[in-house]
Amino acid sequence: MSKTGVFIETTDQEIKQSVFGVISAAAAGGGEVTGFLLDGRADKYKDQLAACGVTELVALEAKDIDFSKSPQATGEALAKGATDFGISALLGVSSPTGNDVLARAAMALKAPLALDCMDVDFTANTVKKSHFSGKAVATLEMTGALFVCGIRPNSFEAVESPVTIKITPHTVEVENSDAIIVTEVQAADSSRKDLTEATVIISGGRPMASSDNFKILDECARKLDAVVGASRAAVDAGYAPHSMQVGQTGKIVSPKLYIGCGLSGSVQHFAGMKTSKVIVAINTDKDAPIFTKSDYGIIGDLFEVVPALTKELEKQG
């Protein structure tokens, strides 16, 4: 039986949410899923990983090396792990870290690499990538005994498929290269999560009327596990920082659910969120252009609708 390896990307002692989708994709491919972990907290994650189908969790270690500081060492360790465990496809999330590390691993393995893939077929050894802003899809055939592939975040749903998991500590020898050393990681100015990777976004427009009022969106977002965004008008008016701006000149987002509160739906804003799977609009003006773009529209005051929604979500736990 073939074995598929997944790079378990973690930040701040949490597994990156989109990794679970990648695991499900690997598990659905039929083979056994081997997770490669580099932050040494195998026990902490093992239940989560077992729940979606990881049969073996390899905790990679290397003497005197802190993987969080060296993408090169991480890539090489992954490559060694893939070879030592007889992996036929190495997967990861096409996040900035994933792209960096997977490319280095592919280089060390001298294996073909495809990043930002939407789909992967383990029997035909092919991957699918989107081109020309989604107008065309390319199918790439990956040759050789082993290929490396980065999956675009949110391309696959995480599906529960519990298995028993085995933890295998594995020490590899990698060169302690000082070519690139991460000396410091600076978080963005807001403690909020990254809009571009969010699966649910709730955004406010000018009618929010103050930065304080964004709290009602924050509360709702907590219940939805959503990230809060803002329109340019709200940012211009000083109600929200520019890092929260969704639109042509702000963040380009593509969540599964986008809730626009008091947004008129100007073209500049729409251009930044038009690839959202489901758009819900809340606006008092029934003629607001956003309603022609949304899947669901609520004509009403966001100050009534949003708290009601939060309350309902609370009830449902």
Place this chain on the structure above:
Amino acid sequence: MTLYLALKSAIMAILLAGAFYLFKTKVQRLFLIMQSVDGPGPGEPDRIKERMGVLFRDVLGQSNVRRKKMAGWAHTLIFFGFLAVQPHSLELMIRGVIPGFSVGHLLPGLYNFYLFTADILGFLVLAGFAYAAHRRFVTKPAYLTMGRDANLIILFTSVIIITFHLINACQVVSPYAAQGYDYSGVFPVSGIIVSIFGMAHLSADTQVFLFETFYFIHMLTILGFLIYIPGSKHLHLLAAAPNVFLKPLEREKAVQKTDIEDEDAESFGLGKINELNWYNVLNLYACTECGRCQEQCPADHTGKPLSPKAIVHDLKTDLFKWSDNILKGNKEEIDPIVGEGTEITPDIIWSCTTCRACEDICPVNIQHLDFILEARKYQVLMEAEFPVEMQDTFTNLENQGNPWGFSADTRGNWAKETGIPTMAENPHPDILWFVGSASSFDDRAVKISRALAELLKIAGVNVAILGEQEWGVGDTARRAGNEYLAQMMIMQNVEVLNECRPKRILTACPHTYNMLKNEYPEFGADFPVVHHSQYLLELVRQNRLILDERSLGTITFHDSCYLGRWNGIFDEPRELIAQMNRGQAPIEMKRTKDKGFCCGAGGARMFMEETLGNYINVDRAKEITATGADMVASACPYCITMLQDGLKECGSEIKVHDLAEIMHRKIKETH
């Protein structure tokens, strides 16, 4: 005395020879710089007769400089006064070397008339200077460069004029100074000096002494001035007239076409100062930093780091800094114009909205945008440096032909329910409507498109659109310096247009209008273009659209820069508003027509964040609310978005409408 005169001759001969030699060397160097820069400049000037007219009107007539009333009149007085005293000074110079020389003895009648006029005009220079000094020391407008240079010039020239009068006064009373010529009665102003100071009663020796003293002060100041001019901002005196003579004769202009396929080209756009062309350099020489451009500039006005005046000043400083390298041909050492620690920063060149207020107001016709747009071109094509927000816009323009990245095949979707056919469905229309990206994809602008579509139907116009055959017109890419992308987009449309060979093209977007009319011909598509503000007026005049007598309330009109300053369409939209509103002309804002204030969206600024200073659109919105009008009309989709946002920001309820929307609503009520 004879000894003194001989000595004076010798001194004057040496002084004159020295000063004129220095002057010649300096001017020659300036010429050489113009000849040694690398940019491909314009060819020989054409339409000489028209240009002579410009010279008479703008230079001799001082018409352009007087667009600013008081300062303009002050300049006119100084200009003519100075011209008037020149022959007199020249005569005095020659007389300094050849004591017996006198024009008066040769042509007495004419000479007397000349002296009479010059004496008055000379005095009026002082009146002009009084106003200039008042501005510099009392009112101190922010746009004016305050510096030693300007003050020194006022001092120099005041001394020249005052000594001019004192010399004349001496000539009236002293037989020595008059050299046997009768000057009595020809100096109206200097004559007064004679009586005030009682100069006639001074001893002959004193009179001689005074004359000689004034003479030398006068001469030394003039010669000092002569040497000083070529190195100061008063190079203006030499370069302004030729620069005005060579100005573009048309208001309409195109962004300079760069041959992007030139395989030998080492660089595109303006990266280093030696890449200017000779005409650019002349532009720089001609500037005297009057600051009118800065006064009009929307970027400067809202606290951004851009000032057109400063750009010209900084480029000129850079040019002189590297002039040795330019002249000696070792150009590799020259540092880039925009770089680490340079005066001109990326923020400066990206703040420009390309509204052309600076070029329009410039009394010596400096083409500021030639510098700014070429600098952007270099930044994008050579350095890949541009505001980060433009990255997605460029990608979208490249992939989908519109800045927002909407699927290109949906471009014609807005028209589906309007009954407007595509060229494929109606291959021989009278009017080809080139819709443009905003009017096709932006919901707000689509409302305008639909209104216009219905008006065209009511008027029975045989019209068609290109639908998905249309591509973004290229304005945003070109003004954002991405000449390569812009030309790709232009060529795509040019091919389509040449295939359908339209009789006439209609568009409701001034940016599209400008591209099709002024920039496409250079790429091989030259068809008549009409903006909808003009075309609707045409239909009204032909009685194809009938308007009733009901009033629409008070309306103010916001000029789109690309309609107004770029293409001179000021009157038609106003006429159309009057026609729609019972003959009532729109209320004018304070900054209007050729001095209209930009909405902030031009020059691809629509797709960049405005992080510096105040918002331009809010500034304009405040001006709109100040008119007290019920409605603001405009004729550009970008302006409408910007003004709408600006008015919302001010909490104003004033509605913003396109001319087509206003007319559509009016006609629908009638029918």
